[in-house]
Amino acid sequence: MAYDLNKFFKAISDPNRVKIMELLKDKELNVSEICQHFDMQQPSVSHHLNVLKNADIVAHSKRGKEVYYRLDSICITSCCNGFQEQFVEIEKLGKA
Amino acid sequence: MAYDLNKFFKAISDPNRVKIMELLKDKELNVSEICQHFDMQQPSVSHHLNVLKNADIVAHSKRGKEVYYRLDSICITSCCNGFQEQFVEIEKLGKA
DNA sequence: TTTACACATAGGAATGTATCTATATATTAT
DNA sequence: ATAATATATAGATACATTCCTATGTGTAAA
Numbered sequence: 146m147a148y149d150l151n152k153f154f155k156a157i158s159d160p161n162r163v164k165i166m167e168l169l170k171d172k173e174l175n176v177s178e179i180c181q182h183f184d185m186q187q188p189s190v191s192h193h194l195n196v197l198k199n200a201d202i203v204a205h206s207k208r209g210k211e212v213y214y215r216l217d218s219i220c221i222t223s224c225c226n227g228f229q230e231q232f233v234e235i236e237k238l239g240k241a
Numbered sequence: 242m243a244y245d246l247n248k249f250f251k252a253i254s255d256p257n258r259v260k261i262m263e264l265l266k267d268k269e270l271n272v273s274e275i276c277q278h279f280d281m282q283q284p285s286v287s288h289h290l291n292v293l294k295n296a297d298i299v300a301h302s303k304r305g306k307e308v309y310y311r312l313d314s315i316c317i318t319s320c321c322n323g324f325q326e327q328f329v330e331i332e333k334l335g336k337a
Numbered sequence: 338t339t340t341a342c343a344c345a346t347a348g349g350a351a352t353g354t355a356t357c358t359a360t361a362t363a364t365t366a367t
Numbered sequence: 368a369t370a371a372t373a374t375a376t377a378g379a380t381a382c383a384t385t386c387c388t389a390t391g392t393g394t395a396a397a
Contacts, residue, residue: 154254170328189356210364210373218329225321232266233314285386306343306394
């Protein structure tokens with residue numbers, strides 16, 4: 146899959162979205178569960194989830210009334226590594 | 242040095258700034274030389290350079306009338322790797 | 338010591354983004 | 368069928384970002 150790097154980095158340039166990603170680090174959560182960790186209203190959370198989804202950072206599955214979101218770690222590593230490799234010699238990559 | 246990840250990702254979320262970074266991949270350039278590769282006016286280029294500088298992505302040195310910019314690859318690898326490690330198990334990091 | 342050049346800064350217009358409230362849609366339970 | 372719940376979408380407002388033109392600042396040459 147060819148990820149859109151600009152879309153990816155725009156998506157992770159928002160602290161609320163990064164916080165959502167942290168919540169999803171090692172478990173699926175539905176929208177209501179995610180909302181409980183924020184002061185924002187549910188439509189704002191849905192908006193952020195949509196941005197993350199369009200950047201392929203999260204995937205979702207509907208189960209009953211709830212929609213569960215989970216992190217796609219392949220996207221994260223692929224985008225971060227791919228970007229670095231544009232600018233830094235491969236042999237230097239692990240160092241910092 | 243502790244990089245500001247949000248500032249870093251905002252900075253690289255603009256295609257023109259990424260293009261500047263590409264131009265600086267393995268050589269220093271001054272502002273006029275950078276301008277030649279864009280349709281934007283010089284003040285816009287200066288603005289983008291300032292954003293990159295504030296994110297520690299580029300450094301600059303004044304020599305005579307010219308100001309030369311160069312890429313800080315430590316910042317790039319450190320931010321990209323640091324971000325990944327927030328979300329992905331270390332042993333999976335090289336894979337994607 | 339003016340003039341020319343390289344770059345930065347200021348201010349404004351157009352566009353994009355985040356958030357809210359209100360409402361639509363889909364699913365389940367009564 | 369109707370109501371309740373979970374989520375998404377629409378539209379409005381506030382704020383941020385990008386780009387422009389005009390101008391300021393520092394350095395070198397005439």
